[in-house]
Amino acid sequence: xxxxxxxxxxxxxxxxxxxxxxxxxxxxxxxxxxxxxxxxxxxxxxxxxxxxxxxxxxxxxxxxxxxxxxxxxxxxxxxxxxxxxxxxxxxxxxxxxxxxxxxxxxxxxxxxxxxxxxxxxxxxxxxxxxxxxxxxxxxxxxxxxxxxxxxxxxxxxxxxxxxxxxxxxxxxxxxxxxxxxxxxxxxxxxxxxxxxxxxxxxxxxxxxxxxxxxxxxxxxxxxxxxxxxxxxxxxxxxxxxxxxxxxxxxxxxxxxxxxxxxxxxxxxxxxxxxxxxxxxxxxxxxxxxxxxxxxxxxxxxxxxxxxxxxxxxxxxxxxxxxxxxxxxxxxxxxxxxxxxxxxxxxxxxxxxxxxxxxxxxxxxxxxxxxxxxxxxxxxxxxxxxxxxxxxxxxxxxxxxxxxxx
Ligand SMILES: Cc1cc2nc3c(=O)[nH]c(=O)nc-3n(C[C@H](O)[C@H](O)[C@H](O)COP(=O)(O)OP(=O)(O)OC[C@H]3O[C@@H](n4cnc5c(N)ncnc54)[C@H](O)[C@@H]3O)c2cc1C
Numbered sequence: 001x002x003x004x005x006x007x008x009x010x011x012x013x014x015x016x017x018x019x020x021x022x023x024x025x026x027x028x029x030x031x032x033x034x035x036x037x038x039x040x041x042x043x044x045x046x047x048x049x050x051x052x053x054x055x056x057x058x059x060x061x062x063x064x065x066x067x068x069x070x071x072x073x074x075x076x077x078x079x080x081x082x083x084x085x086x087x088x089x090x091x092x093x094x095x096x097x098x099x100x101x102x103x104x105x106x107x108x109x110x111x112x113x114x115x116x117x118x119x120x121x122x123x124x125x126x127x128x129x130x131x132x133x134x135x136x137x138x139x140x141x142x143x144x145x146x147x148x149x150x151x152x153x154x155x156x157x158x159x160x161x162x163x164x165x166x167x168x169x170x171x172x173x174x175x176x177x178x179x180x181x182x183x184x185x186x187x188x189x190x191x192x193x194x195x196x197x198x199x200x201x202x203x204x205x206x207x208x209x210x211x212x213x214x215x216x217x218x219x220x221x222x223x224x225x226x227x228x229x230x231x232x233x234x235x236x237x238x239x240x241x242x243x244x245x246x247x248x249x250x251x252x253x254x255x256x257x258x259x260x261x262x263x264x265x266x267x268x269x270x271x272x273x274x275x276x277x278x279x280x281x282x283x284x285x286x287x288x289x290x291x292x293x294x295x296x297x298x299x300x301x302x303x304x305x306x307x308x309x310x311x312x313x314x315x316x317x318x319x320x321x322x323x324x325x326x327x328x329x330x331x332x333x334x335x336x337x338x339x340x341x342x343x344x345x346x347x348x349x350x351x352x353x354x355x356x357x358x359x360x361x362x363x364x365x366x367x368x369x370x371x372x373x374x375x376x377x378x379x380x381x382x383x384x385x386x387x388x389x390x391x392x393x394x395x396x397x398x399x400x401x402x403x404x405x
Contacts, residue, residue, distance in 0.1 A: 002027055003154040003325060007141050008131040008166055010037045012044075012106075013292025013309030014159030015113040015125075019057050020317035022120040023398050029151065030117075031143070032158075033130035035113055035239065039106035040270070042185050043217040045202055046082035046109070048099035050307035050392040053314045054171075056100065056398060062112035067102040068216040078207030079383040084369050089202070089385060096384060097391040103202065103224070105187075106219040109306075121266030131160070133169055134288055139325055141287040154325050155332070156288045157316070159309070162275060164294035170285045176275035176297055181354070183274055184227035184291065186266035189219065196261035198223055204357060205259060206369070210251065211357035212259050225262045226300065227252060228274065229341075230358065243271030274299060276351070279344045284332040292315060296343045302355035304346045304390070315339055317398055319339045342389045346390070 002025050009015045010032030018028040046054070054060050077084040093101040117124065130146040134156050157167025164175055177242045190197050198214035205212040210229040217224050231252045248263045249269075262268065276297050283290040292309030312335075319335040320328070359365040375383050 003328075004029065004152075006031060006141075006151055006153040007157045007159055008143065008369070009159035009161060009164075009292075010034070010038075011159060011161060011179050011389070012109065012113065012126070012290065012306045013294075013313060014157070015110065015117055016053075016057065016310045016313035017157050017159055017291060017316060018124060019059070019113065019117050019120060020052070020126075020398060021320065022117070023057070024149040024317050024321045026320070028124050030125040031129040031131050031151075032125060032127050035128050035206075037110060037125060037127060039110040041187050041268075042106050042270075043215050043222075044106050044109060044306050045186070045215060046310075047303065047304040047307055047337055048093050048097035048101055049263060049393045051099040051102060051312045052393075052395055053310050056314070056395065057116060058226055059112050059116045062115050063102070063104060063108065066102045066108040066217075066219055068200075068218075068220045069100055069102055071200055073101070073202040073204075074199065074205045076256070077271040077369075078205040078212065078252075078255045078259070081205075081258065084206075084334065084373045085383065086201075087376070090328075093391070097388070098394070099324065101202075101391075103217055105213040105224075108218070121180070131165060134166065136286050136288075149366055154287060155320075155328055158288065158294045159292050160294050162289065162293045163219075164279075164296040164352070166288065167280075167290055167294045170288060170290065171280060171282075173276075176277045179274045179276055179299060179354075180230055181228050181233050181274040181299075182231045183272045183359065184225070184229070184243060184251070184263075184269055185272065186225045186248075186262060186269050187222045187306075188219070188225070188262050188265045188267075190216070190223055192265045193223065193258075195263055195269045196258045198258045198262065205256060206357040206359070207255065208360055209358050211354075212252065212255070212281060213303075214259070214262065222260055223268070225259070227259075227263075228357075240265065241271050243269045245269055274346065277349065279340065283336050283339075283398055284329070286329050289316065289332040289335065296347060298343075298347045299350040299354050301357060302346060302350040303389075304350065308343050308346055311342075311393075312339060314398065317395065321398070333386070355395070
């Protein structure tokens with residue numbers, strides 16, 4: 001009989017893990033505590049390293065109608081709107097890194113992942129199912145749900161996000177670290193913004209103590225706004241917490257009218273405190289393993305949290321491919337070894353980017369942004385090259401392609 005994995009958490013990481021393990025012949029069961037699989041109203045950028053895996057997983061055709069391909073990634077000054085850097089993306093990403101750079105509504109990505117999983121393994125997602133703990137068994141693991149139900153498997157995967165119950169049991173309780181930043185987010189139809197629509201790029205607007213990111217989702221019909229602001233006094237985390245429009249406007253007072261216009265037109269503005277955690281010593285314990293934000297939460301300033309959870313899922317399946325039950329602990333240890341260096345670097349560069357985007361004084365801005373501007377003008381190829389280690393990663397196929405004779 002094929003081995004079974006219980007995946008705790010039906011977010012982007014958990015659903016990707018279920019698909020990847022099913023692709024290598026495992027039985028999968030996803031436990032999601034929420035009453036339905038859904039995602040918040042916000043966009044997510046998926047860089048070419050993530051898109052390559054979504055292609056391999058057979059998910060990309062399900063996203064084609066709703067995704068948006070930005071012309072470029074830009075950095076602009078938040079107040080003047082002056083362009084510091086423009087890196088062409090459309091076509092250039094496929095040419096340089098082997099896949100597209102896309103922007104998509106989270107709900108559309110999750111719908112695509114769910115549809116793909118349903119095709120590969122119908123009825124494997126259980127909603128309203130909150131995992132409370134796990135217990136090691138002689139040749140596997142048992143997962144205890146909050147309602148007392150017990151489930152057995154060869155492997156339990158904690159894909160249960162930044163406040164992971166599974167992580168807490170594996171490594172002891174602790175709290176993720178509040179970074180002193182909050183994130184505003186909003187979605188606004190492009191047609192409402194007229195001449196004040198932000199450019200159709202992935203645009204990072206930088207300035208003193210804050211930055212904003214504008215992207216497009218729903219095939220370009222909606223502008224997605226994220227505004228990250230240094231605030232030490234507000235630590236509530238939760239995608240569904242609403243904030244006041246006048247507070248968001250006050251945070252971005254004096255900034256480019258295109259950003260203010262998005263805030264003014266937003267029907268709802270959500271507010272979210274940003275947390276991270278230093279790298280963990282391990283993500284595995286016998287027949288239990290972590291992935292995604294449960295293992296390595298990171299700041300959004302590289303747009304990699306979801307992408308890295310997709311990479312985790314794929315590489316975990318690579319390590320488990322053809323593994324016998326008694327070798328699972330070794331296989332998941334090799335998954336950790338394979339992943340830790342790369343995600344630690346992504347965590348580090350994400351934190352560095354935040355500092356770069358929030359330069360506190362004019363001299364610090366000139367010192368940091370002048371070289372960025374110059375490099376973009378004189379050697380754009382060199383700037384693109386800095387992303388090769390991340391976007392250019394090549395992934396071995398998970399399954400042997402069938403010959404169509
Ligand atoms: C403002 C902002 C912008 C971002 N933009 C990007 C971007 O552009 N690109 C990108 O790649 N990343 C981005 N990220 C990061 C990305 O959102 C996260 O890294 C990603 O969603 C993590 O996915 P996950 O599946 O690991 O965890 P989550 O999405 O947190 O999913 C965890 C799931 O587990 C469930 N769960 C929790 N506990 C239990 C339990 N005990 N039992 C059962 N179920 C449980 C939860 O209900 C949830 O559904 C951004 C983050 C922020 C804050």
